[in-house]
Amino acid sequence: MLIRPKEGILDPQGQAVERALPALGFQGVTDVRVGRMVELEVQDAAGIDEMCERLLANPLIEDYEVLLLEPASDAAS
Amino acid sequence: MRFGVLRFPGSCDEVDALLACRRFGEAELLWHGERTVNGVDAVIIPGGFSYGDYLRCGAIARFSPVMDAVAEFALEGGPVLGICNGFQVLCEAGLLPGALLPNAGRRFLCRQVTTRVENATSVFTRACAEGQTLSIPVKHTSGRYYAPEAALDELEASGRVVLRYGAGQNPNGSARDIAGVVSREGNVMGLMPHPEHAVDPLTGSTDGGKLFESLAAHAGGLVPA
Numbered sequence: 001m002l003i004r005p006k007e008g009i010l011d012p013q014g015q016a017v018e019r020a021l022p023a024l025g026f027q028g029v030t031d032v033r034v035g036r037m038v039e040l041e042v043q044d045a046a047g048i049d050e051m052c053e054r055l056l057a058n059p060l061i062e063d064y065e066v067l068l069l070e071p072a073s074d075a076a077s
Numbered sequence: 078m079r080f081g082v083l084r085f086p087g088s089c090d091e092v093d094a095l096l097a098c099r100r101f102g103e104a105e106l107l108w109h110g111e112r113t114v115n116g117v118d119a120v121i122i123p124g125g126f127s128y129g130d131y132l133r134c135g136a137i138a139r140f141s142p143v144m145d146a147v148a149e150f151a152l153e154g155g156p157v158l159g160i161c162n163g164f165q166v167l168c169e170a171g172l173l174p175g176a177l178l179p180n181a182g183r184r185f186l187c188r189q190v191t192t193r194v195e196n197a198t199s200v201f202t203r204a205c206a207e208g209q210t211l212s213i214p215v216k217h218t219s220g221r222y223y224a225p226e227a228a229l230d231e232l233e234a235s236g237r238v239v240l241r242y243g244a245g246q247n248p249n250g251s252a253r254d255i256a257g258v259v260s261r262e263g264n265v266m267g268l269m270p271h272p273e274h275a276v277d278p279l280t281g282s283t284d285g286g287k288l289f290e291s292l293a294a295h296a297g298g299l300v301p302a
Contacts, residue, residue, distance in 0.1 A: 005178075009178065009223065010181060012180070012181055012182065013179065013183065016183060055137075055140070056132070058133055058136070058169065058176055060175070060176050060223075060224075060225075061176045061178060061223060
């Protein structure tokens with residue numbers, strides 16, 4: 001799950017990063033948003049949205065995005 | 078008057094809260110793993126770092142067994158006061174509207190602030206006068222109160238913004254200088270400042286005692302000597 005601050009909510013961490021980048025010579029960077037990633041393994045992906053709504057994200061202040069990745073074939077055993 | 082002060086793994090202000098309560102009544106600690114509030118007259122959710130504040134402040138504590146009992150107690154009209162991390166827990170639990178975001182200035186803050194009592198009719202502020210200022214410390218990293226504009230308008234219109242940072246005193250970028258709010262029914266309050274650290278002249282202010290005094294008066298309990 002990728003979880004980030006909702007559009008329109010001040011993200012001081014993103015702002016700090018945005019100000020630091022030009023100091024390293026990276027120009028033209030705008031709208032930096034810093035979020036977090038939660039990685040987990042599940043037998044069944046059915047409960048993932050509910051997990052996000054109830055615990056992993058706070059829907060009032062955060063958006064989340066779920067990326068489903070199939071296990072590598074050699075890890076399936 | 079019997080206060081119950083919750084203790085989570087990672088709480089750190091529960092003993093100060095307990096001692097503050099004992100100035101105005103009896104008080105006991107309530108362990109997070111118990112499914113009861115033990116018949117107390119008021120519940121205090123203290124400051125600290127419940128469950129390490131992992132994920133988001135208060136996000137995990139809200140699912141602890143004792144919080145089911147607190148929600149039930151609140152539903153029956155019992156007064157619940159959440160201080161700092163306790164405020165965060167109450168917002169995460171949906172017992173109060175809004176959320177506490179990281180401070181606008183990113184840094185941990187620890188300072189004395191002047192707050193203004195906006196509503197002196199709540200069970201938490203009835204020992205105050207409207208417009209009275211209270212000098213109370215704040216100490217937090219995530220204390221920026223946020224709620225959608227419509228929710229803020231509703232809070233203001235219904236007198237549920239009980240405590241506001243004084244002019245120029247907003248330490249964290251909170252919306253509309255909000256320092257403390259109450260629930261729709263008025264029996265659940267959250268605030269970022271720490272009244273339990275402002276009850277003894279030794280630490281510079283006794284203004285925080287007003288909240289505990291209000292609760293004790295509400296319960297018809299002991300009045301301080």
